[in-house]
Amino acid sequence: MQDLIAKAGVLLEALPYLQRFRGAIFAIKYGGSFMDSPDPAVRAGVARDVVLLAGVGIKPVLIHGGGKAITAALAGAGAKFIQGMRVTDEATVQVVERVLSREINPEIVTTINKLGGKARGFSGADIFTCRKLWLAGPGAEKIDLGFVGEVVHVNTEPLQQCLRDGFTPVISPTARDRDGHIYNCNADAAAAAVAMALQAHRLVFLSDVPGLLRDPRDPNSLIPVLPSVEAEALKKSGVIDRGMIPKVDSAVAALRAGVAKVSFVDGRVPHAALLEMFTNQPVGTEIVL
DSSP, X not given: OHHHHHHHHHHHHHHHHHHHHTTOEXXXXXXXXXXXXXXXXXXXXXXXHHHHHHXXXXXXXXXXXXXXXHHHHTTTTOOOEETTEEOBOHHHHHHHHXXXXXXXXXXXXXXXXXXXXXXXXXXXXXXXXXXXXXXXXXXXXXXXXXXXXXXXXXXXXXXXHHHHTTOEEEEOSEEEOTTXXXXXXXXXXXXXXXXXXXXXXXXXXXXXXXXXXXXXXXTTOBOSEEEHHHHHHHHHHTSSOTTHHHHHHHHHHHHHTTOSEXXXXXXXXXXXXXHHHHSSXXXXXXXXX
């Protein structure tokens, strides 16, 4: 009986959030090593949360990564990253599109549908328009990453129609430039672009780290709330580096564009997204302006 009472208490704690967020769009970036787990239950964990969110009247939009699957598909070719971005030549971008849009994306959609949800998959190449991304080097030079794009436009109409029909959009992070060439895009930046274009209420980054750590070697040094000014200082000091740089930059851009809350959450924790959204307990790191 105590277990049943405890479950009722959880529902009561969640009630104000369910009432407040009904009809709101939540953008969820799904990435991290738990995506590649051999355990189907682990891979299905986020899908179950998405089904629940949609079932209580929230409108989830899922943007997924797949970096490890891409690296595996490029076995023997190696992988080079600069400032958290994968250097992508013309042959590699074709592999990226195949793995992300024709392998990972349909698997996520199928999982959600098997769990009783309604999902529809989109290749980012059909949703995002991009321009070639150049990174700033240590001097005045620009760094060429190859076929890596920066999202400049999101075609929201198919996504909005999907949401109106009660489906969850599942989007891969590729894009086309204005000449029709396919580019690889950073999934975190793509998720932020979707959140901004759809005027999402929340943007949640699910990854395989506890959040942002003040000491990357110490999992107990979690930063629960990080102002954007302090984030810039941590980037300069090297605390925030590599793949965390585009995450943080994307989070700040989303906040400045009006997304109400942006959080980094440990996707390895069961139902981490639900804990972050529907409880009073802080989970991961919240970025604030």
